[in-house]
Amino acid sequence: MKVMIFVCGEGLGHTSRCISIGRELVSAGHDVHFGAYGYSKELIERKGFKTHEVPSEITLVGKAGSLNLKKSILATFKRGQFLGLIKIRKLLKRNRPDLVISDSYFMGMLSAKSRGIPCYLIVNQSNMEEFFRGKGVSSKIVAELVKKSYTGMFKIVDKVIIPDYPMPYTICRKNLEFKENTWKKVFFTGPLIGKTFDETTAMELERPHVLCTVGGFGYREPIFRKVIEAAALDNSINYTLLSGPSVDPASLGTLPENVTILKFIDDQFPYMKASDLVIAPGGHSTMMEALSFGVPMITVPDLKHNEQQNNAFVIEEDGLGKKIDYSTSPEEILENIRLLIHDDKYKSKLTEMRKMAEELNGPRAMRLLVEERKSR
The missing domain is CATH 3.40.50.2000 (Glycogen Phosphorylase B;)
Known part of the structure; x- marks a missing residue:
């Protein structure tokens, strides 16, 4: 055909x-x-x-x-x-x-x-x-x-x-x-x-690990920098942040030892499988990927973007993650990260979503x- x-x-x-x-x-x-x-x-x-x-x-x-x-x-x-x-x-x-x-x-x-x-x-x-x-x-x-x-x-x-x-x-x-x-x-x-999930071989990353795909360019730069600040508050949690091709990591200053900055990765699934949490905008496809791998999310939907705002609301409503905005402080971001990584009720819910994706x-x-x- x-x-x-x-x-x-x-x-x-x-x-x-x-x-x-x-x-x-x-x-x-x-x-x-x-x-x-x-x-x-x-x-x-x-x-x-x-x-x-x-x-x-x-x-x-x-x-x-x-x-x-x-x-x-x-x-x-x-x-x-x-x-x-x-x-x-x-x-x-x-x-x-x-x-x-x-x-x-x-x-x-x-x-x-x-x-x-x-x-x-x-x-x-x-x-x-x-x-x-x-x-x-x-x-x-x-x-x-x-x-x-x-x-x-x-x-x-x-x-x-x-x-x-x-x-x-x-x-x-x-x-x-x-x-x-x-x-x-x-x-x-x-x-x-x-x-x-089964087709993917996980990267060897220090755990617990957070994958952040927000990007450090344009209007998303403030939340990108806040994630770095949150990382500095607790060095027991490790981070991989995707800055985007337009951002020079050197411009970000001295990074905490638990933070790795990459401009781009051609295949993010090995990183996702090795991560305990994904921080991402409110795009639908990234949500599907994270849920299919059983990974909770912190979503940062674009302002006045109704579709992303609605998606992020459902993620929080269904107990699959948390929704934040550009005014959220580094301390609040870290609080949400700790909750999603360590709370067993989120782990149980995400395991259900991963198994459902496999069956579908x-x-x-x-x-x-x-x-x-x-x-x-």
């Missing part, structure tokens, strides 16, 4: 879960092609997949730690990116896939349907209009347009894929809102991650769904 996977490149969470689908499909003998752009395309190519350049779809605009979705939509229209539909249609005409899987890349979905190709749409949010609520009349109008667009898209796709645990364990559940007819085509795969086997569930269409 020939499958085309389109990936939204705004955030590598979309990329990582699509790579897991591609790997599973290829291992079963299917012909898989990717449509991607930017660093997402480079990463997919490095994994050895057939990859095609596609136009970027969304221009993200924001400052001071918050995303301005209204300005992002306007900037996207001004760049004329939706004219890329013509390019995508030509790509589909050349490759003639049996099925299109589009991870939040709506040009791919619209182009597929315009050519009569079945399409599965992957999303972990269906209520983007939440970004605009309470922000003035113009924002309210944009919110209604966004909601109508989403409703129409969900109506025409063949399946709506949620890469999360099934209800009531769904982490993104506060971000999901569908009409009754759409719910009938919703499918929860379970976490779609690049490696399973998201990539396999997605492959079986794809093959079910072939057998029709």
